[in-house]
Amino acid sequence: MLKILVRRLLQAVPSLIIISFIGFALLSIAPGDPLTARLDRDALVHMSPEQLQAARQALGLNDALPVRYWHWLTGVLHGDLGYSIVTGQTAMSEISSRAGATLILLAASVMIAVCVGIPCGILAARYPNERIDRLLTGGAVVMISVPTFIVGLLMIYLFAIRMGILPAGGLSEPGAPTTLAGTLRHVALPATVLGLANAAPLVRFARSGLLEVLASDYVRTARAKGLRERGVIFRHGLRNASLPLITIMAMLIPDLVGGAVITEVVFAWPGMGRLVVSSAQSGDPAVMMTIIIMVAVTVITANLLADILYVVADPRVRVS
Amino acid sequence: MTQAETTSTDAKMRSRHGWDVLRAVASNRLALCALVFTAALLVLAFIGPLVLPTSPYHTDLNNLDSPPSWSHLFGTDRSGRDVFTRVVYATRTSLTVGFTSVAIYIVIGTVLGTVAGYFGGIVDAVVSRTVDALLSIPLLLLATVFVAFLRPGVVTVILVIGLLGWPATTRLARAETLSLRESDFIVAARVTGLTPTRIMRTHVLPNLVATLIVVASLGVGIAMLLEAALGFLGLGIKPPTPSLGVMITEAKNSLVLRNSPWIWMPPSAVLALLVMAVNVVGDALRDALAPTSDGGAL
Numbered sequence: 001m002l003k004i005l006v007r008r009l010l011q012a013v014p015s016l017i018i019i020s021f022i023g024f025a026l027l028s029i030a031p032g033d034p035l036t037a038r039l040d041r042d043a044l045v046h047m048s049p050e051q052l053q054a055a056r057q058a059l060g061l062n063d064a065l066p067v068r069y070w071h072w073l074t075g076v077l078h079g080d081l082g083y084s085i086v087t088g089q090t091a092m093s094e095i096s097s098r099a100g101a102t103l104i105l106l107a108a109s110v111m112i113a114v115c116v117g118i119p120c121g122i123l124a125a126r127y128p129n130e131r132i133d134r135l136l137t138g139g140a141v142v143m144i145s146v147p148t149f150i151v152g153l154l155m156i157y158l159f160a161i162r163m164g165i166l167p168a169g170g171l172s173e174p175g176a177p178t179t180l181a182g183t184l185r186h187v188a189l190p191a192t193v194l195g196l197a198n199a200a201p202l203v204r205f206a207r208s209g210l211l212e213v214l215a216s217d218y219v220r221t222a223r224a225k226g227l228r229e230r231g232v233i234f235r236h237g238l239r240n241a242s243l244p245l246i247t248i249m250a251m252l253i254p255d256l257v258g259g260a261v262i263t264e265v266v267f268a269w270p271g272m273g274r275l276v277v278s279s280a281q282s283g284d285p286a287v288m289m290t291i292i293i294m295v296a297v298t299v300i301t302a303n304l305l306a307d308i309l310y311v312v313a314d315p316r317v318r319v320s
Numbered sequence: 321m322t323q324a325e326t327t328s329t330d331a332k333m334r335s336r337h338g339w340d341v342l343r344a345v346a347s348n349r350l351a352l353c354a355l356v357f358t359a360a361l362l363v364l365a366f367i368g369p370l371v372l373p374t375s376p377y378h379t380d381l382n383n384l385d386s387p388p389s390w391s392h393l394f395g396t397d398r399s400g401r402d403v404f405t406r407v408v409y410a411t412r413t414s415l416t417v418g419f420t421s422v423a424i425y426i427v428i429g430t431v432l433g434t435v436a437g438y439f440g441g442i443v444d445a446v447v448s449r450t451v452d453a454l455l456s457i458p459l460l461l462l463a464t465v466f467v468a469f470l471r472p473g474v475v476t477v478i479l480v481i482g483l484l485g486w487p488a489t490t491r492l493a494r495a496e497t498l499s500l501r502e503s504d505f506i507v508a509a510r511v512t513g514l515t516p517t518r519i520m521r522t523h524v525l526p527n528l529v530a531t532l533i534v535v536a537s538l539g540v541g542i543a544m545l546l547e548a549a550l551g552f553l554g555l556g557i558k559p560p561t562p563s564l565g566v567m568i569t570e571a572k573n574s575l576v577l578r579n580s581p582w583i584w585m586p587p588s589a590v591l592a593l594l595v596m597a598v599n600v601v602g603d604a605l606r607d608a609l610a611p612t613s614d615g616g617a618l
Contacts, residue, residue, distance in 0.1 A: 014445070014449035014453075018449060019456070019457075022454075022457075141596065141603070147548055147591060153568070153588070157577055254456065254458040262460070262553070280468035280555055292462070292465060303456070
């Protein structure tokens, strides 16, 4: 078991190195002078070409590419992810002030996705090819196909504009103090949109996973000995079908994050997704790069954890 | 997966070709409707621009933001442009981006995946780890940051999706090649002294076609969603070029969202139905061809 874990851990290292290449490439192809992010604009105007040259030399901007990569990488590993050329703040501080909002949105969405997706998947697998199954799998196709921003706009149109029962966007009313109830009201629509979008693949995977298990011999045995259907589904079926779901949920994180970017824009949610879009619009490489690296590291770690959990939980993986 | 299962699916895949597959798809009523709908939109999107009387850029200053009428079937937007005409042109943009970008990444993914799977070793390691790395970043996020530094336009979007979308295809092609590599007919081909290139082209590739068709058909939907999402985020395709995503962006203005549903609902409906239709056809193809994978969602 240890061998599998170590091998899996080592596999993540090259991926992380490649991610760092992508991040560095992003910085290198970005137009504009990194100097502007590091020095005061007023000071820059008054500097002579020689002084500018010296400043670039001092910051290592004239070094060869591999040297610059190495400098950059050691910086990143020490937590220095560069500066925003828009605000002059460190990319890290730009992001950390918005991470909370994104985490609230993601947590609420995941909860909705799991609470809706998995029971629906079980229900569909319980009555395969019957009306309820077709309804649920059809609904999943719809939710996979209809873009998040259209669902979001429709929700705003219905619940915020036509009915006026929920706020159309933002994290709180302008000027009002942040309260738990207020935050919940504000997160309701975006989390529903993002949650339902991610529930759809869960319905499909839970359904197909459970169906596969229900076709196995030990389930037939359980049925043959007269176990009630509920016992068969929950005790024998679900227990065995839930393991692959761990891996699948980790695999869905990239989709979740991608969906969060759009959801945040639609609902004016002050999170990292909107930050990445606005920094893309203003061409702010350090902020974009930092978010890319953070997301990639999170996803790789999540996949790693899922695999480790899998090895720990399923003895069959250890043997083969 | 066990050896027996592999052989049985292989046999199933090989016995079902051409007309059989089409018949299987057509026997699914929903899939048939979706196929007809997609075909109809294709015709409308590519013939429409030839017969429509107005240009998507023509502004009718007497009819700004006017509701649907006989002269403007879907009404006009805030600049007085005909929404119906713009939807037709935008659908053409969507379909063009969807099909061409997927064509690009299917080729890249197939070549990389087959080579990695066939040769193994260091080539495989490099390709596989790059795939892992790229798949750990949501494609939308990756496309967003790369589009940011390039000249906005349809070609840029096609290239960005085409050049970044290959990892999922690569992973599938590699996995299939790995299992094919040990099968008897490939070993036999190797023994007769065929070059690896020849084996991959004439023996491996034909066996990947079923999987690739499914990946491609589901990929078109994803690519169209991406194009629309980028347009909606104000990246990629910029106004006034007609794109469904760009048209839907109008609804970010709450006045438009509230008072002029004809501006944002038609492009939304077309985009949603089109992607749904493409996905239903893709699902039906997957059921008909029964490849071993889940179709490789990006």
